[in-house]
Amino acid sequence: MPELPQPIVQFRSLLPAGRAGHIALVVAAAVLFSALAVAHSGFSLIGAPVTSLTRALINVGSVGFATLVYFAATPWFERAGYDPLRTLWRALLTAGGLLMAMVVLRMFVGEGQMNPRTSLSGDIETAIATVVLAFMETSFAVVILHSIRPLVLFRRTRVTRRIWQAMLATMGLAALSTALLLPSANPSLVTSLLLFVSVAPMVYCAFRLGWIVPLTFRHKLMSMVFSAGLAGLIGLVLFQQFVGLASAVGSFAGDRVPYVHLFSRSLGEIVVFSLVFGLLYTITAVLSLLFHLPTTQAFAQQTGEIRAFKALAELSSEVLDRDQLVETISGSPVLAGIAESAWIALIDPASGSLTPQVVAASGVTKQDAIRLVAIEALVEDVAHSTMPILLGTAAADHRVRATHGDHLGSLAVLPLVAGGQSYGALFAAKAMTDGFEDDDVAALATFAGQAALALSHASLFQDALEKERLARELALAREVQQRLLPQTLPEIEGVEIAVAEHPAQEIAGDYYDVVDLGEGCFGILVADVAGKGAAAAFYMAQLKGVFQSAAKMTASPGAFLALANEALTPSLARRAFISATYGIVDTREGTFTVARAGHCPTVMAREGDGPWLLRADGLGIGLDAGPLFRRTLREQVVHLSPGDVFTLYTDGLVEARNNEGDEYGYERLTDAVHDLRKRAATDILAGLLVDQRGFAEGNQLADDLTVVVLKWNGTANLLDHPETAEPFTIRPAFA
């Protein structure tokens, strides 16, 4: 069994749709009204009583006309949208305009005449006024209904719309039920019943005021004023109607004729019902607005935060990429409808400038954003106070450069501060002056705070990435550098060698090497490049190159160091230098010849004597271009005795500190080597490091550390034994 269609839905669906349908409605209303106007004028002129049927026809036609006007006006009102404030304002203007026109017209009409026999206009002048005013009053009622409709249907349900339609239907039916009656006759029981029934949907609709709650304080105030104004206008028209009706018959003063009733009693009733409902609604609206005013602040705060957090939820799901982040931050106030344009200026010390840069803009180009306001001054001010700056009339502020054509009415500047650090500011702009309400600013401020947090996270993430990248590169550099150090040490007849090296950082500035010079000679180099890190590593690589190529050219340590000095000095930065000790063991002669270029003195230990520090003069490499270096350089020649121990090292060994801040120093070093001298070279080295680490109490090494221990197990030098108190002689490297 087919379901019966809902009557109202059916009625709606019968209406012609689209533009053509709209035109058809307008034409139908015009034709119908013209017919009614002609009929009214005609019957008024004839002056004879009209039959009940004629009156009924006129009344039914008039109700039909009102219905057509209502539906014809629907698209125009719907197109205007559902903004309550705008709806009320437009209603006030339209209704006010209509009322003004009606008042003016009544003034011109002067006294109206009603023919008591026909209950129609008594003369042609009244007839014309009746037709025109009936049209206007009907329009007035339709405007009121259409203005209230979107407010009643705000967040509507199906039920709400049904009740609205039921209200209009009962009004129409009540009006039709009087179609047969004379204007002066009392309404019938049916009419009263229908009116009574229509009260319920009217009251229901009058309390549909949900649109009030989300309004801001200012909008509520404005709505209240508009509603009150509208109530006044409706009241005035209603008053006119009732005063006119009370005068009932005879002649009326010009401004008191209930013209629409003269035209058609049913139409008059529709107008009156509509206006009564309009008055009821506007009065409840005014009262409700009044009661809602105090709670506005709390509600505004709440909605502002909800909006901000919603936007932030989207933000936090973004990748921690700064560029993407700033785009999102600048775009969100516009997306959320808080501002018409927004941009973000960041202070990025990494860029080497403390001037804030506009990094992203939405609703405006970056160039315009820079041009419109003094970014730097505003960022500085807002970072200083950490409070938002709100410029209700942006153009009046000295920091705003926008001209009239830029449509910059109001500006909000929010600090981006997280963890005590200021990242810059978020700018939000509107074309309207005083465009930002408290809730907008609250939303923007909450948002800016969270955005700053996201920025700080992104920056931390970026730092961590950078750190990781650096660490990887350093590890790689360290690996390369490690290969610069000798991978194996040559076997030397009669000499034990033990080596330990330990960088304080990934890349060290220490270098050592051992080279077979031929004819029983071996060169041992220990060097320290001033500074650490990448630069030191470069110099170290250069030193290795010099050592590998030049060491074999000479059997004199001094000569080699002078060569190295002359080769390296031109390429060393002014503040960079290298200290080095170069010793040559001559296994056939039984000598150890050592020269020192500004380096730590070699420790020498001997069975039954010593210890000594071998510290002949010598400038560091890179301190002098050549002549002074050569002139001052000395060589120390040791005539070896079995069991002699030589310890070459870098300053990391002696500069290790304990918790009191004392250095390990030369005395402890020589004592330790002296105590350990009888052991094998590797044991001496191990013992020395244990002693040094024990002294340092586990403190982290501040400098790189390299130690080379040589032990002479060969024969004593018997060939040329000079008679000196010390076991070595000192001679200039360059005679």
Place this chain on the structure above:
Amino acid sequence: MSNFSVSFRHRDDICVLDLTGELDAHTAAEFEAALQKCVTEGDCKLVVQGKDLQYISSAGLGVFMAFIEPVRDGGGDIKVAGLQPRVFTVFDLLGFPLLFDILDTEDEAVARFNGSPADQS
């Protein structure tokens, strides 16, 4: 963390820099900035008062190296005074006494400026 400081004094046309604490790779920049300021302001007669200097690393020595040339080109000199033995050792090992006037007291350093001209070889 930094326990190094440098301050300026003027004795006539001589600028005295008092160094306090430890001059290492981290604090060298501070000393460098101080010397740069002197050079920029045209002060070329500089005495570095090192009696309160507890430690100097090779990076600290590098700063002396970096500035000696422009200072001498400007007709002045950097003289070092009052170093503690431990700190002097570091200067000495590298051969700094051959390049710089290193004197026991500040007065001697000032006198060296005022009396005989810097006898650098």
